[in-house]
Amino acid sequence: xxxxxxxxxxxxxxxxxxxxxxxxxxxxxxxxxxxxxxxxxxxxxxxxxxxxxxxxxxxxxxxxxxxxxxxxxxxxxxxxxxxxxxxxxxxxxxxxxxxxxxxxxxxxxxxxxxxxxxxxxxxxxxxxxxxxxxxxxxxxxxxxxxxxxxxxxxxxxxxxxxx
Amino acid sequence: xxxxxxxxxxxxxxxxxxxxxxxxxxxxxxxxxxxxxxxxxxxxxxxxxxxxxxxxxxxxxxxxxxxxxxxxxxxxxxxxxxxxxxxxxxxxxxxxxxxxxxxxxxxxxxxxxxxxxxxxxxxxxxxxxxxxxxxxxxxxxxxxxxxxxxxxxxxxxxxxxxxxxxxxxxxxxxxxxxxxxxxxxxxxxxxxxxxxxxxxxxxxxxxxxxxxxxxxxxxxxxxxxxxxxxxxxxxxxxxxxxxxxxxxxxxxxxxxxxxxxxxxxxxxxxxxxxxxxxxxxxxxxxxxxxxxxxxxxxxxxxxxxxxxxxxxxxxxxxxxxxxxxxxxxxxxxxxxxxxxxxxxxxxxxxxxxxxxx
Numbered sequence: 001x002x003x004x005x006x007x008x009x010x011x012x013x014x015x016x017x018x019x020x021x022x023x024x025x026x027x028x029x030x031x032x033x034x035x036x037x038x039x040x041x042x043x044x045x046x047x048x049x050x051x052x053x054x055x056x057x058x059x060x061x062x063x064x065x066x067x068x069x070x071x072x073x074x075x076x077x078x079x080x081x082x083x084x085x086x087x088x089x090x091x092x093x094x095x096x097x098x099x100x101x102x103x104x105x106x107x108x109x110x111x112x113x114x115x116x117x118x119x120x121x122x123x124x125x126x127x128x129x130x131x132x133x134x135x136x137x138x139x140x141x142x143x144x145x146x147x148x149x150x151x152x153x154x155x156x157x158x159x160x161x162x163x
Numbered sequence: 164x165x166x167x168x169x170x171x172x173x174x175x176x177x178x179x180x181x182x183x184x185x186x187x188x189x190x191x192x193x194x195x196x197x198x199x200x201x202x203x204x205x206x207x208x209x210x211x212x213x214x215x216x217x218x219x220x221x222x223x224x225x226x227x228x229x230x231x232x233x234x235x236x237x238x239x240x241x242x243x244x245x246x247x248x249x250x251x252x253x254x255x256x257x258x259x260x261x262x263x264x265x266x267x268x269x270x271x272x273x274x275x276x277x278x279x280x281x282x283x284x285x286x287x288x289x290x291x292x293x294x295x296x297x298x299x300x301x302x303x304x305x306x307x308x309x310x311x312x313x314x315x316x317x318x319x320x321x322x323x324x325x326x327x328x329x330x331x332x333x334x335x336x337x338x339x340x341x342x343x344x345x346x347x348x349x350x351x352x353x354x355x356x357x358x359x360x361x362x363x364x365x366x367x368x369x370x371x372x373x374x375x376x377x378x379x380x381x382x383x384x385x386x387x388x389x390x391x392x393x394x395x396x397x398x399x400x401x402x403x404x405x406x407x408x409x410x411x412x413x414x415x416x417x418x419x420x421x422x423x424x425x426x427x428x429x430x431x432x433x434x435x436x437x438x439x440x441x442x443x444x445x446x447x448x449x450x451x452x453x454x455x456x457x458x459x460x461x462x463x464x465x466x467x468x469x470x471x472x473x474x475x476x477x478x479x480x481x482x483x484x485x486x487x488x489x490x491x492x493x494x495x496x497x498x499x500x501x502x503x504x505x506x507x508x509x510x511x512x513x514x515x516x517x518x519x520x
Contacts, residue, residue: 030387147383148376148412153347156376157311160340161278 022054025062032073032094035059038086051077055091068095214246226257234261235269242272251282262293267300274305278312287318298329303336307344314354323354334365342369343377350380359389370401378405379413386416386425395425406437414441415449422456431462442473445513450477451485458492467492471502476510 023036037054052075063070073092080087148156226233238257240247247253255276261269274293277286291312297305310329313322330348333341346365349358363384369377378401384391385398399420405413418437421430438456441449454473457466471492477485494502 148347148379152412157315157344160344161275161308161311163340 022058025058028092031096032092033059033062034090034092035062036088036090038088039080040086051087051089052091055089059091059093063093063095066095067098069098070094071096219246226260229260229264231261231264231266234258234264235266238269238272251276255283262296265296265300267297267302267305270294270297270300271302271305271308274308278308278317287312291319298332301336303333303338303341306330306333306336307338307341310341310344327354334368337372339369339372339374339377342366342372343374343380346377346380350384359384359391363389363391370404373408375405375408375410375413378402378408379410379416382413382416386420395420399426406440409440409444411441411444411446411449414438414444415446415452418449419452431464435464442476443509443513443516445480445517447477447480447482450474450480451482454485454488467494468498468502468505471499472505472509475502475506476513479506479510 021038021040023038026034026036028034035055035058037051037058039051055075059070071094073094074090075092076090078088078090222233222237226237234257237247238254238261239245241250241254241257243249255273258269258273258276262273270293274290274297275281276283277293278290279285291309294305294309294312298309306329310326310333311317313319313329314326315321327348330341330345334345342365346362346369348355349362349365351357362380366377366380366384370381382398382400382402382405385394385401387393399417402413402417402420406417414437418434418439418441420426421434421437423429435453435456438449438453442453450473454470454477456462457464457470457473459465471489471494474485474489474492478489
């Protein structure tokens with residue numbers, strides 16, 4: 001019985017102790033990267049600020065190692081899900097050369113200040129605060145640099161045949 | 164009198180031989196400057212006058228006697244309804260006569276008529292045969308068309324290596340559409356190994372001849388680098404040229420770059436202008452990005468109705484992402500009605516735009 005109690009205590013301690021785990025920096029496109037921080041502390045220890053801070057630090061360190069500056073692209077938060085689905089923060093950022101105009105002054109903040117969808121299940125019966133900081137969107141890199149799709153290329157060829 | 168007819172006759176015969184690209188010749192001997200434009204419009208450059216019945220009669224006579232240029236010119240008159248009432252069968256008959264004598268432009272036009280089913284049943288085999296003859300006579304447009312036919316397997320087995328040879332030959336002949344296409348294949352690496360340097364060369368060649376797809380790609384290469392130094396301003400220059408010619412992808416990328424401040428300063432006005440142009444041409448990316456832009460908090464342009472309207476259009480085109488986003492935009496009933504009206508109007512406009520192209 002005593003052993004059982006001990007075990008329970010250990011489990012409780014684990015539950016209340018925040019243990020952040022940071023994944024490696026993953027390249028998304030040529031100059032854009034993603035870092036994910038998970039909070040294995042479970043429901044009681046879910047700490048957004050800490051996770052965000054960790055993600056930002058990790059990105060900064062990564063940029064420093066490459067002698068570049070960070071320009072935020074998007075921050076996504078995932079709250080704790082059902083069993084085993086840890087709370088997490090995903091931070092997407094771009095690397096620009098040090099001193100690049102985008103990384104200077106107020107621009108930094110503005111870049112990141114987009115509205116976004118996230119993975120919350122939205123209850124549509126209640127009014128939503130769409131402006132909330134939690135939802136960030138932006139013209140992401142891949143979309144911005146739209147290339148010609150297979151379909152568009154076909155159309156171009158058709159145009160040539162018609163002319 | 165006889166000599167006057169003869170002079171006119173020779174004049175029109177020569178005019179027939181000018182064929183495709185805008186050519187002009189100072190016909191001192193004939194006292195006239197005659198032009199044939201790319202779409203086959205034939206006119207007197209000096210006076211833009213019509214021709215007299217007598218001139219026409221002379222042409223018919225010459226054509227009947229087998230003067231190939233006159234046969235071609237009559238074919239063109241009938242096809243375009245210029246000087247003569249439009250008549251596809253007559254056009255076909257005269258083109259065939261000229262083509263039978265090895266007239267490349269007539270052979271090319273016959274190929275096109277059968278490829279597009281212009282007044283006849285679509286017949287890929289006939290199209291291919293005419294194009295092949297025209298190609299052998301050095302017709303660069305025909306080479307490109309033939310390349311596309313083989314490359315896409317239109318009415319024949321797909322054969323990309325034959326296609327590629329035709330593309331290259333046509334581009335070597337200086338046809339800008341071929342250069343742009345060859346550049347695209349080098350850029351995408353689909354039927355040939357990726358080679359950005361070669362792509363760049365071909366795009367440059369075509370861009371200087373005003374090719375909008377090539378200009379877009381030059382803009383893209385300068386933007387992304389691809390082994391060449393990144394140069395946003397050079398990118399902007401080419402995007403702008405392409406966008407002004409109505410190339411939707413260039414309009415989108417240009418607009419997005421203005422909004423992101425790639426050219427030094429953020430310029431939402433210009434950015435929105437170009438994104439809207441692209442979106443109204445049916446560019447889905449532009450529609451999604453516009454919608455996202457109108458939800459941004461950091462600009463004075465925030466407008467949930469606009470955002471809803473653009474997402475709604477993208478959704479109508481079957482975009483799942485837009486469908487998800489729509490659910491999260493909260494609007495009052497009157498706002499919703501407004502947004503829906505806006506999207507209906509624009510959707511119609513977009514459909515008209517794409518059908519008139």
